[in-house]
Amino acid sequence: MEFENGSGRVDGSRYLPISEHGLIGDLRTAALVGTNGTIDWYCCPRFDAPSVFASILDADKGGSFELAVDLSTRTRQFYFPDTNVLITRFYAADGVAEIQDFMPVVDESREASRHRLIRRVIGVRGSLPFRARVAPRFGYGAEAHSVRAQGHEAIFECRSISLALTSTAPLECDGTDVWSHFKLLEGESVVFALDQIGDEVRPRGCPHAEAEEQFEATVRFWRQWLSRSRYRGRWREMVHRSALLLKLLTYVPTGAIVAAPTTSLPEQAGGERNWDYRYVWIRDAAFCVYAMLRLGFTTEAEAFMGFLSERGIMRGTGPTGPLQIMYGIDGRSDLPESELLHLEGHLGSAPVRVGNAATKQLQLDIYGALIDSIYLYDKWGRPISSAHWDEVGVLVDWLCDNWDQPDEGIWEIRDGRRNFVYSRLMCWVAIERAIRMANRRGLPADLPRWQQSRDTIYRQIMREGWSVNRGAFVQGLGDDVLDASLLMMPMAKFISPTDPKWLATLDALTTDLVSDSLVFRYDPEASPDGLRGAEGTFSICSFWYVEALARAGRVEEARLAFEKMLTYANHLGLYAEEIGRTGEQLGNFPQAFTHLSLISAAFNLDRVLG
Structure with a gap:
């Protein structure tokens, strides 16, 4: 070929x-x-x-x-x-x-x-x-x-x-x-x-x-x-393989967790969607902490918390706010992107890139992912220190002032900033989880201000993130485009998994973005992202879909979708970022995002199956 x-x-x-x-x-x-x-x-x-x-x-x-x-x-x-x-x-x-x-x-x-x-x-x-x-x-x-x-x-x-x-x-x-x-x-x-x-x-x-x-x-x-894993469910072999993979992606000297160990493996053969993933995405690493904590691996969560504090990650003062979206495994903030023109790329998929220009993007959802992982660590691991709480307070105070602005979003578009509903959702998560921690442990916080911001975000999403035309929650405020990131809405506890508005959204996502259990992020023709070419289905979205079905009570559909997803793993139980039209693995490999969402889906599917 x-x-x-x-x-x-x-x-x-x-x-x-x-x-x-x-x-x-x-x-x-x-x-x-x-x-x-x-x-x-x-x-x-x-x-x-x-x-x-x-x-x-x-x-x-x-x-x-x-x-x-x-x-x-x-x-x-x-x-x-x-x-x-x-x-x-x-x-x-x-x-x-x-x-x-x-x-x-x-x-x-x-x-x-x-x-x-x-x-x-x-x-x-x-x-x-x-x-x-x-x-x-x-x-x-x-x-x-x-x-x-x-x-x-x-x-x-x-x-x-x-x-x-x-x-x-x-x-x-x-x-x-x-x-x-x-x-x-x-x-x-x-x-x-x-x-x-x-x-x-x-x-x-x-x-x-x-x-x-x-x-x-x-x-x-x-x-x-x-042997420290607490998982005893139906899919033990796949869950444990995913756990072993996530552990392989940890950098022990600092506690960092990389998104993938490779660069520039293509999202489309011959295409330009080729990125360097050998860095610490705040979002990906925070989700990894959640998956590790679910399985009982508190040491890895503690090491990542150490990475945040020892490298001063949450005390940043960059042009996009206290946090960048990603860092080097040593905590460095500068990851300049360049193209290696002498390499032809996998299957001729040029350019081969080193570094990542998305470092300078504004992605507000990372605050929700991070503070949610801190909340879970405080709950399931060990209570966070007073210094950590002070840092959380600075992040939440900044978010109260800055949540209502456009950003590049979870999918790191290179076509200008927009008002993404998912970004608003995760800002709500950040503030809501911080309020929970403050209330549970009696920690000092400007609760009236935090609660007002939380409730304002909620009302904006309900008012402007809902499309009457589509009968569903949508990608951006006031538009009609669907986006698979919204599968996180019930998982983030923003909305009941059986709320009529959510069930209508789930049905719309199933109709427009799901193909035999595989889920596309969004329709790039309806929502251009600034890049040429097509891409495959995103496996993290496919596992989110399983979880959303399970939480909505559609348990048989959820189990079948999960079992179908397992057939797309390679011979070792490993996944890249995406699945192509004929079932091939696409993107950097193996991908932490996919494996951490597999763990979460298996855990929650086991729970509803009893």
């Missing part, structure tokens, strides 16, 4: 589909491993660092770590049960073998800077010939490097980083790449380890015994972490 980009036709057969990948990581960075055994996305030493392997964005210039059988094979991929250790199995006429891919999770000692990535190849049956090719392309494929190889060790060096590759099989150097060829009999294995090295972290081999020890330690880490 070929795709068109600005430079001509692109051969799609050079790219694995987005869904044909699994994710491994060490809570500082992550790598995508294809079903063909190739690592085609890896940034080191952290999520937002320039890539080392990026062939998922350019098959020729991006770089990769290939491990493959020199025969015709079938492959299957799965996670070692209850872990983020990935197994890729190869089946051929002459035998069976597997790759065990994982990154050991270590503490804050010097070894944390090694960011070790281990690939253990094991012969299971018969005899299979393997080839390995390690071809890093530093700095998103733009930074030259040298390589020194001798025996079982190779050192890749460029201006910004040095990596050491060690192997129990001999290595050969070929210009800027390293090769290895070996044959495995049943019970034999070869271990590759890729480490970041520096003055304090020296090259170190990974013999078979150490690989086994690290494998067992990594399995033990993930299983011990998952």
